[in-house]
Amino acid sequence: RHVADFQLSIASVTENSSSDCLAQDLHLQAQKLAERLKCDAVVSEISAGPGTVNFTINRELLAKTVLQQVFQDGSEYGVKSELFSTVPREKAVVEFSSPNIAKKFHIGHLRSTIVGNFIANLKLALGHEVVRINYLGDWGMQFGLLGIGFQSFGNKEKLKSSPLQHLFEVYVQINKAAEDENTKKLAKDFFRKLEEHDEQTLSLWKQFRDFSIEEYIRIYKRLGVHFDEYSGESHYREKAQEVLKMLEDKGLLQKTTKGTGIVDLSEKKDLSSVSTVMRSDGTSLYITRQFLIISFRDLAAAIDRMNKHSCDTMIYVTDKSQSHHFQHLFQILKLMGYDWAERCQHVSFGLVQGMKTRRGEVIFLEDVLNEVRSRMLQNMTSAKTTKEIQDPVETAEKVGLAALIIQDFRGLLSSDYQFSWDRALQSRGDTGVFLQYTHARLHSLERIHGNAQLTDVNVACLQEPDAISVLQHLLRYDEVLYRSSQDLQPKHIVSYLLTLSRLAAVAHKTLPVRGSAPEVAQARLCLFQAARSVLANGMKLLGITPVTQM
Numbered sequence: 301r302h303v304a305d306f307q308l309s310i311a312s313v314t315e316n317s318s319s320d321c322l323a324q325d326l327h328l329q330a331q332k333l334a335e336r337l338k339c340d341a342v343v344s345e346i347s348a349g350p351g352t353v354n355f356t357i358n359r360e361l362l363a364k365t366v367l368q369q370v371f372q373d374g375s376e377y378g379v380k381s382e383l384f385s386t387v388p389r390e391k392a393v394v395e396f397s398s399p400n401i402a403k404k405f406h407i408g409h410l411r412s413t414i415v416g417n418f419i420a421n422l423k424l425a426l427g428h429e430v431v432r433i434n435y436l437g438d439w440g441m442q443f444g445l446l447g448i449g450f451q452s453f454g455n456k457e458k459l460k461s462s463p464l465q466h467l468f469e470v471y472v473q474i475n476k477a478a479e480d481e482n483t484k485k486l487a488k489d490f491f492r493k494l495e496e497h498d499e500q501t502l503s504l505w506k507q508f509r510d511f512s513i514e515e516y517i518r519i520y521k522r523l524g525v526h527f528d529e530y531s532g533e534s535h536y537r538e539k540a541q542e543v544l545k546m547l548e549d550k551g552l553l554q555k556t557t558k559g560t561g562i563v564d565l566s567e568k569k570d571l572s573s574v575s576t577v578m579r580s581d582g583t584s585l586y587i588t589r590q591f592l593i594i595s596f597r598d599l600a601a602a603i604d605r606m607n608k609h610s611c612d613t614m615i616y617v618t619d620k621s622q623s624h625h626f627q628h629l630f631q632i633l634k635l636m637g638y639d640w641a642e643r644c645q646h647v648s649f650g651l652v653q654g655m656k657t658r659r660g661e662v663i664f665l666e667d668v669l670n671e672v673r674s675r676m677l678q679n680m681t682s683a684k685t686t687k688e689i690q691d692p693v694e695t696a697e698k699v700g701l702a703a704l705i706i707q708d709f710r711g712l713l714s715s716d717y718q719f720s721w722d723r724a725l726q727s728r729g730d731t732g733v734f735l736q737y738t739h740a741r742l743h744s745l746e747r748i749h750g751n752a753q754l755t756d757v758n759v760a761c762l763q764e765p766d767a768i769s770v771l772q773h774l775l776r777y778d779e780v781l782y783r784s785s786q787d788l789q790p791k792h793i794v795s796y797l798l799t800l801s802r803l804a805a806v807a808h809k810t811l812p813v814r815g816s817a818p819e820v821a822q823a824r825l826c827l828f829q830a831a832r833s834v835l836a837n838g839m840k841l842l843g844i845t846p847v848t849q850m
Contacts, residue, residue, distance in 0.1 A: 400437030444491030449474025702732030
């Protein structure tokens with residue numbers, strides 16, 4: 301039995317749709333309505349279901365319209381839908397990734413990187429203007445420690461060749477002596493010199509920052525990620541003072557008996573909800589996981605970005621432990637008179653447990669990329685189906701990344717999940733490997749049989765149920781994009797692409813191109829080409845580079 305293309309629920313259009321309206325009444329109403337409606341050139345069949353009226357579209361028209369649209373719009377298929385016609389084009393700033401120099405690039409940073417990249421890709425595809433910002437942890441007392449650590453254990457050559465690893469090693473080494481009074485004093489002195497713009501100290505700090513960014517750029521490139529701006533806490537050390545003055549001038553900064561600076565966020569102004577912004581010794585505070593603390597730099601950065609980019613929305617992508625921090629940040633901005641704070645958004649995500657590489661705990665992003673590449677290469681080598689491919693290492697990396705991204709994006713972003721290499725890299729089931737495999741298979745059809753020309757396709761040859769299932773699914777792509785654009789969750793697109801791949805795999809089996817009559821072969825080739833095109837579009841939005849051989 302075929303599945304209808306559209307369904308109308310009677311309960312949604314009847315006046316008395318209260319729960320006491322019995323199911324059989326609805327069924328009766330559905331039958332009556334179905335009898336009164338007439339088929340036309342578009343609708344070929346109308347029938348009643350349990351409380352619904354079902355419509356079937358003329359099969360040839362369905363095939364012709366969908367294929368024409370996919371071929372015509374290419375990479376913009378789905379985006380040009382009228383669903384988006386009323387959505388205003390906006391400018392969005394997306395801040396994501398944001399690692400701390402000389403510290404671990406933990407799995408939370410990886411998650412922030414791929415989620416932020418997806419949001420930026422989606423916004424861009426929908427015609428919005430996007431600015432991607434990486435806000436580095438590049439300032440603070442830890443640079444006092446790092447500075448003196450480098451003077452003792454640092455190596456200029458290593459700093460140039462592998463800055464991230466070398467600075468991390470130096471930081472770990474000096475941290476062992478961090479409780480020593482003399483070390484503390486030296487670190488304080490170094491940081492004081494930095495704050496006072498001492499040339500020598502500043503020059504060393506600048507090398508730490510510049511070499512680290514150079515290496516970040518190289519590694520992000522492997523991930524298929526880029527940034528328009530590398531910002532950082534260091535950019536706002538002067539502006540933070542202006543924010544302090546603004547808070548004081550507006551009477552928003554209060555002092556507790558212990559001398560701590562707070563901002564009252566409560567509606568009744570009874571201090572029932574406060575945000576701590578200043579230590580009793582007058583230094584501005586950082587966000588720490590345990591205490592909720594707003595740094596003036598975060599406020600200064602938000603104000604500066606708004607002034608510089610005059611954007612419609614600002615999106616921060618970090619893990620959910622920082623939700624309160626951003627709530628307070630936006631509230632303080634609003635109290636300061638910045639109404640645009642309402643257009644700021646925190647996209648939070650859950651924690652990933654259990655991601656280890658063969659070398660142990662994840663310290664550098666590059667470790668993850670190397671691990672996923674080598675594991676995938678191993679799987680490809682041992683698989684009997686692997687053909688000779690031009691660049692197996694490059695392919696393994698792209699397929700492995702798809703596996704990481706799909707495992708991460710399958711559920712709600714806010715959920716925590718247990719990471720598993722074996723599950724992520726399975727070639728069967730709902731994985732990134734399966735998506736890549738499907739894409740490569742469909743691509744090889746085009747390689748063997750050439751590109752189909754839509755003009756000479758007889759759509760009457762695409763009447764089999766498996767062909768119709770693929771066409772119906774292609775028709776729904778715009779709805780899925782719309783849902784993801786509303787809640788910024790990639791899971792809608794992921795589940796759509798997995799279903800598309802399953803439907804295409806079935807059709808690939810039951811609707812052979814080779815050995816069919818030329819007219820039938822052409823039509824089927826056209827169908828598979830459309831499926832591959834939409835699959836590739838969706839994968840690219842998620843941050844995956846589709847492979848053509850596997």
